[in-house]
Amino acid sequence: MPDSVPQRSDYPHFQPIITRWHDNDVYGHVNNVTYYSFFDTAVNTYLIEQGGLDIHDGEVVGFVVSSACDYFASIAFPERIEIGLRVGKLGNSSVQYELAVFKAGEEEACAAGRFVHVFVDRGSNQPMTIPGMLREALQRLVV
Known part of the structure; x- marks a missing residue:
């Protein structure tokens, strides 16, 4: 934990991102597994819009090989949230994303x-060097 x-x-x-009705669990807050969906959405939206990733026909595919999440406060439907995104480590064929969930304006x-x-x-399905346009987009997020 940080x-x-x-x-x-x-x-x-x-x-x-706007939470959805079915994101809430029986305890009245967004279920923990849903946060991973938020992370995936934020990263892939960025890669498609900023890095030119072609998820349907491109030669490169990103496989998730490791993930984790720490929780500090709950969110619930209806909630407007924002997923903060940065790159902690950029390698030859891999990237470590660091993400955070914020309530809008907090x-x-x-x-x-x-x-x-x-x-x-x-x-x-063999690792490959991150293509130029994707690498440039990821480089902009390195902290």
């Missing part, structure tokens, strides 16, 4: 997570 709650100023990019994160993508060749 030593302190991440702050909005720690992240260079934000992806807005400075402290409700949750903070991380996951690692390994980029692979779609045909062979």
